[in-house]
Amino acid sequence: MSNIFGYAICVVGAALGISFAAYSAATNMARQPEVKGNLFTVFILASAFIEALCLIGFVVAIM
């Protein structure tokens, strides 16, 4: 059971991280539509980094 709680904490962190990245990306795309492409790339990159941590948590939790 403890590994499920550990994974839950990990998900909270990742969710906060990705939501903050998405919030900033959306806000700044609205402010400056001309840098939309660059912002999307940065957003995907940042999400990938955050998500990797969460997935490592998942793999550790089920092991």
Place this chain on the structure above:
Amino acid sequence: MGEAFQQVSDSMGELVGSFYPAAVYGNTTVGLTVYVCWFSLAMLIMVAILLAYKRNIEGRLVPHGTVANAVDYGMEFIANDICKGVLGDTWKEHFPFLATIFFVVLFGNYIGMLPTWKAGTGSTGITGAIALASFVYFIYVGMKKKGVIGYIKSLAPAGVMKPIAVLVWFIELFSTFLRLITLAVRLFCNMFAGHVVMGVFALMISIFVTPALQAFTISNMMTGAMSILWLVLLLIIYAVELLVCFIQAYVFTLLSAVYVQLAESEGH
């Protein structure tokens, strides 16, 4: 309903175990594993499609047919979104390598999306090999651009005090090797976790529907009705996974491009 959930958690170990690489020939250290076989199949399909594309565009400027147009779109996507966006002027030089990485990862991912097939990129061995190719490539590019000694020196920023530069050099060296690990682990974790989650929902559908098929009682029918919910969730997760397969290939190529750009750039 309680015992159904109990049954699911009992068979979790078996489910996860079925995703570990099993040897087809030899053992898992030296030999062919299930994942290597699926990956080889994915590569064969990829080569067949790319050869068909090559034959299709020979002698004319515009591809004809669905498959050739899809491959053409993929090529254009890599050239415009990844290479030109990240690398700038030298994009033409690195385009063949990055396109190869993209298609290898993409086909390796998508072959696992067919039911009962396994993703070629679902084991650390294969993702590690692809990550190693990318790692060797960006170090080679850096060394070709700046020379062997020049590249090793360029890990530390120029114009910093000597003791701090040495410290930063060690941190940069560590983070360079960490890139290899994060590239491999990110792809592996995404594929492995995605397939385990889909497997759990598929397992839940079969476990919840079994009592409803055996005896016609109210509580059994209630349990059976729950499996419709799991089916909907499975379809949603499947759709998300189709997206994730593409995004992971994109992220892998994008990160490779960023590393190549960092190795090429003067004095960071």
